[in-house]
Amino acid sequence: MIKFVVQPVKHLSGVLKVPGDKSISHRSIMLGSLAEGITEVSGFLQGEDALATLEAFQKMGVKIQRNGDRVTIYGVGLHGLKQPNAPLNLGNSGTSMRLMLGILAAQDFDSELIGDVSLSKRPMGRVIDPLTKMGAVIEGNNGKPPLKVRGAQLLTAIHYDLPVASAQVKSCVLLAGLYAKGETCVNEPKTTRDHTERMLNGFGYPVNTTNKKMCLTGGGALTATKIQVPSDISSAAFFMVAACIAPQADITLTGVNINPTRTGVIDILQLMGGNLVLSNEREIGGELLADIRIQSSGLKGINIPKHLIPLAIDEFPAIFIAAACAQGETILTGAKELRVKESDRIQVMADGLNILGIANEVLEDGIKIQGGTFLKPSGVIESHHDHRISMSFAIASLRCEHTVEINGVDNVKTSFPNFVELANSAGMRITEV
Known part of the structure; x- marks a missing residue:
């Protein structure tokens, strides 16, 4: 098991380019594989999660060539996938599993999806339920992986009201x-990230969106295209918070995805x-990008508005660090979704904040955090193999007077393979041991 040992620093500076957006990288492989023609992708995230999606489609007979962050996909059309000769291992990627279930449910062959220890604990019932209503047959352990998908089922269109706002279920x-x-x-009850709808339209498959309702008609075709993947705002968030809390910071993040469903x-x-x-705002391939300059800030505690929760669901571990450094109390409610991520992110973050001496109160659907001063850690922080927990406590070092140790950081490579290198280039002192 790998561990971060992070020395305290006060300065942060530089112009940084964080890796490609994970959500868009996943979808580019999926839709490129199902399209007719050759799709070229640049800026592809070379993290373990996105590579798991890539390898899964290769195992289903799709020719995919990768040269660094450039990927060429030779699409096989909606009905050209072949039966894999072994279970498809999606590692730590819940996005891969949930989205691929929608595709595999309609194939004429059986398939099986498996994952690592963390993914095997994550609930898939929220996607299995609507797929079952459409006629899919999916077998698993109380809705958790491994999951067997029975082929040769005729799917029927449905009108589905999402019980909880979730881009993965919608997709x-x-x-x-x-x-x-x-x-x-x-x-959907609240707006969630819309990368799937944008990319389907980009592949020439019309999705009609009115208010919070998305509709498409089955039986069409996807046409290959070119995709430039922007920098992932979820990865950029760690440096946004880092620069806000550091005593002396001036950071510029270039080409960050500012899709309005993610900001x-x-x-x-x-x-x-x-x-x-934000500056240099532009649109590339249907996605909005901007450069973001962040400087040291005097943060204050707030009551986080409900409408922003789905638009920041993956960034809350980093936001909790900002709250710990803010003056006053920050309150988050209505975020029960955080309990079924790679870890129970509310409880795991609370445990880590306790180790750093930050007063907090865990709620059923959120947390109250009292901004304060990080004390000498009372122990080693356990990330529970959750990449976002690991990186969040690493950036906390910018307000620490003592070394911070974080266990179980192996999964950082799932979403941000060069996090340590990039952070250290900006002035941080992170060592992997």
Whole structure:
């Protein structure tokens, strides 16, 4: 098991380019494989999660060539996938599993999806339920991996109201809808990230969106295209928070994805008094990008607005560190979704904050964090093999007077393979042992 040992520093500076967006990288492989023609992808995230998706489609007969962050996909069309000769191992990637279930449910062959210890504990019932309503047959251990998908099922279109706002569930149902007879619609209670809808349109497959309702009609075709993957705002979030809390910081992050369904972390940090300025805004391949300059900020505690929660769901571990460094109390409620991520992110972050001497109160659907001063750690922080927990406590070192040790950081490579290198280039002192 790898561990981070992080020495305290006060300065952070530089112009940084964080890796490609994980959500878009996943979808580029999936839709490129199902398209007709050759899709070229640049800026592909070379993290373990996105590579697990790539390898899964290779095992289903899709020719995919990769040269660094450039990927060429020779699409086989919606009905060209072949039966894999072994279970598809998706490692730590819940996104891969949930979205691929929508695709595999419609194939004419049986398949099996497996993952690592962490993924095997994550609930898949939220996607299995609507897929079953469409006619899919999926067998598993109380809705948890490993999962067997029975082929040769005829899917029927449904109109589905999401019980909880979830881009993964929405995407899964829409992907299954490509194969279903009739019009498939998804209603979401709150706006969630819309990369699937944007990319389907980019591949020439129309998705009609009105308010919070997305519809598509099955039986069409995807046409190959070129995709440039922007920098991942979820990865950029660690450096946004780092620069806000550092005593002396001036960081510029280039080419960051500012898709309006993903910018909750920017809005929340600005509400807390964060000094973030966006410039050079542009649109590439249907996605919005900008450069973001962040400087040291005097943060204050806030009551996090409910409407921003789905727009920042993956960034809350980093936001909790910002809250720990803010003046006053920060309150988050309505975020029960955080308990079923790679770890129970509410409890695991609370445990780590306790080790650093930050007062907090865990709620059923959130947390209250009292901003304060990090004390000498009372132990080693356990990340529970959750990449976002590991990186969040690493950036906390910018307000620490003592060394911080974080266990179980092996999964950082799933989303941010060069995190340590990039952080150290900006002035941090992280050692892997």
